[in-house]
Amino acid sequence: MQYLWAFVVGGGICVLGQLMFDVLKLTPAHTMSTLVVIGAIADALGWYEPLVEFAGAGATVPITSFGNALVHGALTELHDTGPIGVITGMFKVTSAGISAAIIFSFLAALVVRPKG
Amino acid sequence: MLRGKQTWWFENRPVIIGTGTVVGPDEGAGPLAADFDLVHAELDLNQKSWEKAERLLLEQASDFAIKNAGIRKEQVQFYIGGDLLNQLISNSFTARDLGLPYIGVFGACSTSMLSLALAAQLVDSGAAQYAMAGTCSHNCTAEKQFRYPTEYGAQKPPTAQYTVTGAGAAVVAASGSGPVITCATIGKILDLGISDPFNMGAAMAPAAVDTIQTHLSDTGRMPADYDMIVTGDLASVGHRIAVDLFARDGVPMQDTVFGDCGLMIYDIERQKVQAGGSGCACSAVVTYGHLMKRLNRGELKRILVVATGALLSPLSYQQGETIPCIAHAVAIERGDV
Amino acid sequence: MATRTAGRGKFKPMSMSSKEYKTFAKQREPSRSVLGNCVRAFVTGGLICVLGQAIQNGYMTWLKLSATQAAGPTVATLIFISVLLTCFGVYDKIAQWAGAGSAVPVTGFANSMCSAALEHRAEGLVLGVGGNMFKLAGSVIVYGTVAAFVIGLIHVIFGIRGH
Numbered sequence: 001m002q003y004l005w006a007f008v009v010g011g012g013i014c015v016l017g018q019l020m021f022d023v024l025k026l027t028p029a030h031t032m033s034t035l036v037v038i039g040a041i042a043d044a045l046g047w048y049e050p051l052v053e054f055a056g057a058g059a060t061v062p063i064t065s066f067g068n069a070l071v072h073g074a075l076t077e078l079h080d081t082g083p084i085g086v087i088t089g090m091f092k093v094t095s096a097g098i099s100a101a102i103i104f105s106f107l108a109a110l111v112v113r114p115k116g
Numbered sequence: 117m118l119r120g121k122q123t124w125w126f127e128n129r130p131v132i133i134g135t136g137t138v139v140g141p142d143e144g145a146g147p148l149a150a151d152f153d154l155v156h157a158e159l160d161l162n163q164k165s166w167e168k169a170e171r172l173l174l175e176q177a178s179d180f181a182i183k184n185a186g187i188r189k190e191q192v193q194f195y196i197g198g199d200l201l202n203q204l205i206s207n208s209f210t211a212r213d214l215g216l217p218y219i220g221v222f223g224a225c226s227t228s229m230l231s232l233a234l235a236a237q238l239v240d241s242g243a244a245q246y247a248m249a250g251t252c253s254h255n256c257t258a259e260k261q262f263r264y265p266t267e268y269g270a271q272k273p274p275t276a277q278y279t280v281t282g283a284g285a286a287v288v289a290a291s292g293s294g295p296v297i298t299c300a301t302i303g304k305i306l307d308l309g310i311s312d313p314f315n316m317g318a319a320m321a322p323a324a325v326d327t328i329q330t331h332l333s334d335t336g337r338m339p340a341d342y343d344m345i346v347t348g349d350l351a352s353v354g355h356r357i358a359v360d361l362f363a364r365d366g367v368p369m370q371d372t373v374f375g376d377c378g379l380m381i382y383d384i385e386r387q388k389v390q391a392g393g394s395g396c397a398c399s400a401v402v403t404y405g406h407l408m409k410r411l412n413r414g415e416l417k418r419i420l421v422v423a424t425g426a427l428l429s430p431l432s433y434q435q436g437e438t439i440p441c442i443a444h445a446v447a448i449e450r451g452d453v
Numbered sequence: 454m455a456t457r458t459a460g461r462g463k464f465k466p467m468s469m470s471s472k473e474y475k476t477f478a479k480q481r482e483p484s485r486s487v488l489g490n491c492v493r494a495f496v497t498g499g500l501i502c503v504l505g506q507a508i509q510n511g512y513m514t515w516l517k518l519s520a521t522q523a524a525g526p527t528v529a530t531l532i533f534i535s536v537l538l539t540c541f542g543v544y545d546k547i548a549q550w551a552g553a554g555s556a557v558p559v560t561g562f563a564n565s566m567c568s569a570a571l572e573h574r575a576e577g578l579v580l581g582v583g584g585n586m587f588k589l590a591g592s593v594i595v596y597g598t599v600a601a602f603v604i605g606l607i608h609v610i611f612g613i614r615g616h
Contacts, residue, residue, distance in 0.1 A: 003503050010502025010558070011495035017553030018494035021271065022487045025312075028270050028556050028565075029589060033596040035557065040600035044607075057506035060524060061531065061558045062498070063593065070601035078605055086605030090598060096525030097532065098594070101563045102586065104536040109570040109582045114266045115542030116159045116166070116256045165575035265572035267539050268589065269548025269555050269564050271490075274483045309471035310478060318478040326467035333464050357481050367464055388549070391483075 002056055009051065009058030032063050039067030044075075069093040120334025123301040130239040131451065133292040134185025135404035136177040140255070140281030142389075143401065146382045151405040152282075153180040159256065159281065166266075167205065170254035170283075173397075174199070174210045177283035178250050181404075185246075185287035192216050192287065193244040196234050198227040199252050199396055200279075201261060206252050216248070225320075225349050226303070226425030227251040228284060228400035229444040233300035235288040236446070245290055252283035253395030262313065262430055275315040277351050278389035280381060284400025293451065295411045299335055300446045303327035305427065307440040313428060317354025317378075317391055319439040320424040324350060325361045327443040328422055332367070335447075340371035343416045346407070347443070348399030348423035349378035351392030377402035399423040403448075411450055418449035490552050497547070497554025505531055505558075528559055535560035539567040565589035 013035070020031040039062075042048040048068040051059040059065060070090050077089020091098070119125040137152045144155035154176060161169040174197070182189050195214055197207040198221040211218035223230035231249035238244040256266045258279035264270050288297065306326050310319035324347045332338065339345060350358055355376040362369045377399045378392035403421050410416045422445040428437070469477070508530050512523040538544040544564045548555045555561055569588045573581035587594070607613075 003506055006502045006506040007499035010505075011497075011499030011554070014494045014498025014554045014557045015491045017498075017557040018491045019487075021553055022485050022490055028561075029592045031553070032556070032561070032593045036593050036597040037600045040597060040604060044604040055502075057504075057509055057527070058499075058502045060509075060527070061502045061505040061560075063557055063559060063562055066559070066562070066593065067597045067600060070597045071604050074601045074605040075608060078608060083609045086602060086609060090601050090605075093524075097528045097559060097562070100529035100532040101536075101566045101590070104533055104563070105567040105570040105586055106582060108536050108540050108567050109574045109578070112540040112571055113160070113574070114256070114568070114571045116266045167575070260572055264589070265568040267542060267545050267564070267568035267571055269539075269545045269561060269568075271549055271552040271556075273485055306467060307471075308469065308474035308478075310475065315478075315482065318482065321478075322467045322469070322474060329464035330466050333466075353482060357478055360477070360481065361467070361469075365464065365467075 005055045006058035009055035010061055013062040013064055035062070035064050036067040039064030040071045043068040043071040066094060066097065119299065122304070122330060123299055123334035124233065124237055125299045126236055126240040126297055128240045128290065129296045129298060130236045130288045130290060131292045131294045131296050132286050132408065132448065133289045133294045134181050134183070135284065135286045135408050136180025136184060137284045137401040137405035138173050138176045138180065138282060139401055142255070142387065143280060143282055143381055145387065148381055148402065148406045151409050152401060166254055166256035166260060167201065170199070170201070170206045170252055170257050171209050173254065173281070173283035174206055174250060174252040174285070175213060177252065178210065178214060178248060178285040181248060181250070181285035181287050185289070187246060187287065189214065189216070192246045192248050194219060194238055194247045195250065196221060196231040196247065197250040198222050198231060200224060200258055207250070223442060223444065224425030224427050225394055225396050225398060226423040226442050226444050227396045228348065228403060229300070229421055229423035229446045232286060232288070232297070232446050233302060233444055235286070236297040236300060239288050239290050246287060248285055248287045250283065250285035251396040251400045253279055253281070253397040255279045255281045258395060272390055273314050274390055275317065275353050276390040277316055277349065277378060277392055277394035278382065279395035280393045280398040280401065282397035282401045284397060284404040286404050295408060295448045296451050298447045298449055301327055301331035301334060301444065303443040303445070305440045305442045307438050309438050311433070311438040313433050313439065315353065316394060316426045316439070317351045318357055319426050320441040320443065321350055321354040321357040321361065323441040323443040324422050324424045325358050327445050329365065329367060331420070331445045338371065339367065339369050342372050342418050342420045344373045344375060345369070345420045345422065346375045346377055349392070349394040350376050350424060351378035351394060352384065353391045355379060380406065411448065414450070417453050418447065420445055420447050493550060494552045494554035497551035498557055501555070501558045501560055531558070531560055532563040535563035536567045539564050539571070562590055562593065
C-alpha cells in the first residue's frame with residue numbers, strides 16, 4: 001500500500017509539472033522553481049508533513065520536498081533558537097541532497113565526457 | 117549590378133567550380149548521406165570539445181571545396197564565412213589556419229546564402245578571381261550555447277528543430293565548369309512577434325516569404341521559372357506556414373517544387389528530430405552536396421536557394437525580446453541554361 | 454492584405470501585422486499531446502518515487518535507520534543513480550519520453566547539475582565545472598531559499614513559534 005501511494009502521489013506531482021510544461025508553456029527552470037515554492041508554502045500551511053506521512057517517497061522524492069525541507073529546517077531552528085534560526089536552519093535537512101549532487105557531479109566531470 | 121530593390125544581378129555569371137560537404141553521424145543516417153564528401157561516425161570527431169569538432173568540420177569542408185575546384189588554396193583571394201557560435205570562433209580559427217583574407221559574416225542559419233551571395237558579388241564585380249564561401253554548425257555547440265547542456269533532460273516540443281552537424285564550402289570563380297550563380301536577393305529583417313526559441317520555423321517563415329516575393333518582383337520571374345525553390349530550415353512547421361502565406365498572397369508556388377532543406381536532410385519519420393533540421397550547415401550541405409549533384413546531373417536546371425536565419429541570442433530571449441529573422445536568396449542554374 | 458498586381462512577378466513584400474501573424478502561426482502549430490505527456494510523466498515519476506521508497510525501506514531494514522535518518526542516504530542514492538544515467542548519456546533520452554516525470558523528482562535536479570558539469574568540463578575545472586554547475590539548478594535553490602526566508606520572516610513577525 002505504501003508503494004501504491006508513493007506511486008500515485010509522486011506521479012501526481014509530476015503531472016502537475018507536466019501541465020506547467022505543456023499548458024502554461026513554462027521552462028523547466030520556471031517549473032521547478034515554482035514547484036519548490038509550492039512545496040515551501042505547503043509546509044508553512046502544515047500540509048506537507050501529513051503528505052510525507054501518507055505517501056512516503058511519493059512526497060519526499062519530488063523537488064517540492066526541497067522547498068518543504070528548507071522551510072522545515074528554518075522553522076524548526078526558529079522554534080529552537082529564535083529568529084536567527086530562520087537563516088541558520090534552512091540547509092540543515094537539505095544538505096545531503098545538495099552535497100551529494102555537487103560531489104557526484106564533480107567526480108563525474110573528472111572522468112566522463114558528454115555524449116551529446 | 118543592382119536590379120529592383122535588393123537584388124544583385126550577376127552579368128558575368130560567376131561559376132561554382134567546387135564544393136565540399138562534411139557531416140556528422142545523424143546526417144549520415146539520413147536520406148542524403150551519399151551526396152556528402154565525408155560522413156563522420158563520431159559526433160565529437162574524436163576532438164576534445166564540441167567546438168573543436170565544429171572547427172574540424174569546416175576545415176575539412178573547405179579543403180574538399182578547394183580540392184574539388186581543382187585549384188590551390190593560395191589561389192583563393194577571399195574567404196567569406198560565418199557560424200552560430202559567439203564571435204564566429206569556428207570560422208576565425210579555420211580562417212587562421214587557411215591563411216586567407218577573411219570576411220566574417222553573421223546570418224545565423226542564413227549564412228550559407230549570405231556568404232555565397234557575397235562571394236558571387238566579389239567575383240562578378242572583378243574584386244576577386246576566386247572567392248570561397250563557407251559555414252558550419254554542430255548540434256552540441258548549438259545546444260550548449262543557445263539551449264541546454266547536451267545531457268540535460270529537457271523535453272523538446274514538436275516544434276523544436278535539430279541543429280545539423282556539418283559544414284559546407286563553395287569556391288566561386290569568374291570562369292570554369294559548374295553551376296552558375298545568376299542573381300542574389302539580400303533579405304531584410306522581419307520580426308512578427310514570435311518569441312519562442314523552440315519554434316524557429318514560425319519565426320523565420322515571414323522572412324523567407326518576404327525575400328522570395330521581393331526576389332520575384334525584382335527579377336520579374338515567376339515560381340515556374342525555377343525547377344525548385346528551397347528554403348534553408350523552416351522545417352515542417354515553418355514550411356507549412358510559408359506555403360499558406362504564399363497562397364494567401366497569391367504567389368503560385370505550386371508551379372514549382374517548393375521544398376525545405378531541413379525536411380530533406382533527415383528522415384523525419386524515423387529520426388528523432390522533431391520538426392526537422394536547422395543550423396547554418398543545413399542549407400549549406402544540402403545545397404552544396406545534394407542540390408549541386410542534381411544540377412550537374414541535369415535533373416535540375418535552375419533553382420532558388422533561400423537560406424533563413426533567426427537572429428536572436430540567448431540573452432535577448434531571456435530579456436523578453438522577440439526573434440528577428442532574415443532570409444537571403446541565391447539563384448543557381450546550370451551553365452548551359 | 455497583399456494582392457498580386459498585374460505584370461510578371463510583381464509581388465508585394467510580406468505584409469501582415471504581428472498580431473495577425475501570431476494567430477496565423479498558432480493555428481498551424483502542431484499540438485502537443487498533453488494527455489499522453491501527462492500519462493508518461495505520471496508513470497515515470499511514480500516509478501522513480503517507488504524506487505525511492507524501496508531504497509528508503511532498504512536502508513531502514515538493513516542499516517536499522519529510522520525514517521528521518523534514512524531520508525538523506527535515500528536522496529543521495531537517487532542522486533547517484535541519476536548522475537550515473539546522465540554519464541551514460543541516457544537520462545536525456547528518458548526525459549524526452551517522460552517529460553516532467555524525470556525532471557520533477559530529485560533525479561532531475563541531479564541531472565541538471567551533472568549535465569552542466571560534464572558539458573563545461575571543456576572550459577576547465579574551476580571556471581567550467583565549478584562556475585557552471587549551478588547553471589540550471591541555481592534558480593531552484595535561490596527560489597526555495599527565498600521562499601523559506603519569507604515564510605520564516607512571516608512567522609517571526611506574527612510571533613508564530615515555528616515547528
